[in-house]
Amino acid sequence: MSRSQGVLFHNTANGKVGYHEEGDEKNDGKYEGEIENGLPNGQGTFTFPNSTQIYVGTFKDGLREGKGTYTWSDGGKYEGEYRNNRRNGKGKRTTPDGSIGEGEFHDGDLWNGTIMDKDGDIISKIANGVEVNLLSTEVYSYIEWKENETTTRT
Numbered sequence: 001m002s003r004s005q006g007v008l009f010h011n012t013a014n015g016k017v018g019y020h021e022e023g024d025e026k027n028d029g030k031y032e033g034e035i036e037n038g039l040p041n042g043q044g045t046f047t048f049p050n051s052t053q054i055y056v057g058t059f060k061d062g063l064r065e066g067k068g069t070y071t072w073s074d075g076g077k078y079e080g081e082y083r084n085n086r087r088n089g090k091g092k093r094t095t096p097d098g099s100i101g102e103g104e105f106h107d108g109d110l111w112n113g114t115i116m117d118k119d120g121d122i123i124s125k126i127a128n129g130v131e132v133n134l135l136s137t138e139v140y141s142y143i144e145w146k147e148n149e150t151t152t153r154t
Helices: none
Strands: 002-012 016-020 028-037 039-047 055-059 061-074 077-083 086-094 100-106 109-116 122-127 130-133 142-146 149-153
Touching: 002 039, 028 055
Parallel strands: none
Antiparallel strands: 002 016, 002 028, 028 039, 039 055, 055 061, 061 077, 077 086, 086 100, 100 109, 109 122, 122 130, 142 149
């Protein structure tokens, strides 16, 4: 089947949750873009109910897949890669206060990367999902790094 441009609504119709051609502009999620086999496939825009969140990017079989931009109504934004409808891969998350988390995301969370304040100053790093705060005022004379263990002496 070939791709076409169109509009789909994400809602419950005939007892089935999914994408349908009929829907309510205000209360249902709305997809506009490329459609194949009755699902979002290719470039498109998904607007959540009441326009609270918007995703613009690529879709595969109805899921966010590939590159895209997700914007929240509070001004927060994620720009980057998606796999299986989740933030996975390289990306950048900007919060409403202007702070930025940038690097590799895994299942929606920053996994390996850097967190910066609104001025671009690095405040912490993330390694394998664990935050290392760089603003600590403690001074160590000795730090030993072993797998899954850190030993420090002041």
